Amino acid sequence: MLRRLLAAIVAGLAVTVPVIQEKAAAAAVTGPFEIVFAHSGKCLDVAGATPLNVQLTQYTCTGAHNTHWYLDWAADSSYFLIRNRATSQCVNISGNVYLNGRPIIQWPCNAAYNNERFRRTSAPNGYSYIESWLAPGKVVHQQGNQTHTNNAPVTLWEKSASARNTQVTFIQQ
Numbered sequence: 758m759l760r761r762l763l764a765a766i767v768a769g770l771a772v773t774v775p776v777i778q779e780k781a782a783a784a785a786v787t788g789p790f791e792i793v794f795a796h797s798g799k800c801l802d803v804a805g806a807t808p809l810n811v812q813l814t815q816y817t818c819t820g821a822h823n824t825h826w827y828l829d830w831a832a833d834s835s836y837f838l839i840r841n842r843a844t845s846q847c848v849n850i851s852g853n854v855y856l857n858g859r860p861i862i863q864w865p866c867n868a869a870y871n872n873e874r875f876r877r878t879s880a881p882n883g884y885s886y887i888e889s890w891l892a893p894g895k896v897v898h899q900q901g902n903q904t905h906t907n908n909a910p911v912t913l914w915e916k917s918a919s920a921r922n923t924q925v926t927f928i929q930q
Contacts, residue, residue, distance in 0.1 A: 784829060784830050784831055784832045785830045785834075786827050786828070786829050786830070787827065787828045787830070788825070788826055788827035788828055788842075788929070788930070789822075789825035789826060789827055789842045789929075789930045790825065790826050790827075790828070790927040790928060790929055790930060791818050791824055791825060791826075791927075791928045791930060792826055792839075792887070792925050792926075792927055792928075793818060793925060793926050793927075793928055794815055794899050794921075794922060794924070794925055795880075795882075795884045795921040795922075795924035795925060795926065796899070796902060796904055796921035796922045796924070797815055797899065797903070797904045797905065797922070798818070799815040799816055799817055799818065799899075799907070800815065800816055800817070800818040800819075800824040801813060801815065801824065801826065801848075801897070801911060801925070802814050802815060802816035802823055802824050802908075803823040803824075803841050803843060803844055803846070803863055804816070804823075804908060805823070806821070806822065806823035806841075806843040806844060807844075808844060808846070808863075809846065809863065809864065809865070810862055810863070810864065811862060811863055812851075812860045812861065812862050812910050812911065813848065813861045813862065813863060813910075813911040814907070814908045814909055814910055814911055815899045815903075815906075815907070815908075815909050815911060816907045816908060817907055820930075821843070822841075822842040822843035823841065823842075823843040823844070825841070825842035825843070825930050826839050826840065826841060826842065826848075827839070827840045827841075827842065828840075828877075829847075829866070829868075831868065831874075835876070835890070836874040836875060836876050836890040837874075837875060837876070837877075838866050838868060838873050838874065838875070839873075839875060839887070840866055841863060844863060845866070846863035846864060846865060846866065847863065847864060847865070847866035847867075847873045848861060848862075848863065848873065848875065848887075848897070849861070849862050849863060849864035849870065849872055849873050850872040850873075850889060850892075850913050851872075852872075853870070853871065853872040855872075855889060855891070855892035855895050855913065856913070857895075857912075857913065857914050857915060858900070858912050858913070858914070859912055859913040860910065860911075860912055860913075861897055861911045861912055861913060871890065871891040872889075872891070874889070874890035874891060875887050875888060875889060875890055875897075876888050876890050877927075878916075880918065880923070880924040880925075881918050881924070882924075883926070884921075884924035884925060884926055885924070885925055885926065885927065886916055886923060886924060886925070887925060888916065889913065892913075894915060894916050895913050895914065895915065895916070896913070896914060896915075896916045896923045897911060897913065897923070897925070898911065898912060898913070898914035898920070898922050898923040899911055899922040900912045900914075900922075901922075902920070902921075902922045
């Protein structure tokens with residue numbers, strides 16, 4: 758009789774005790790940052806904080822949220838998405854084409870899009886490159902090396918140690 762009672766209790770516990778499952782490690786988010794071009798001291802910007810498919814530019818750093826960026830890291834930390842604070846859209850290489858001069862735009866964030874995956878690599882003098890995860894050697898760059906021009910376009914280009922318009926610094930906000 759005691760065995761039956763004990764068996765009934767154990768069976769009841771087996772039904773009511775929840776199974777604890779491990780969750781996948783959450784991806785880290787860092788920022789917000791201002792991403793500042795070395796050659797101009799101007800920030801990566803979403804012009805007027807406008808929505809979908811607008812080409813990114815450089816603009817005087819004003820502290821506005823359209824110049825603030827989060828790095829949304831993959832769970833394995835091999836790459837990150839760059840998400841705008843004002844629009845919650847991500848930096849995207851337009852059309853998933855990795856040719857020099859290709860526009861850098863903002864687009865809905867999706868880690869499945871290879872053209873939204875970037876990594877930070879070392880550049881000279883303590884700066885960094887924002888390098889395409891899928892196309893190593895291709896980096897975010899301010900087209901035309903325009904040092905004083907607001908709204909100058911940002912494109913994809915070959916990484917160059919001598920071209921400071923491909924080099925950036927991340928300033929925590």
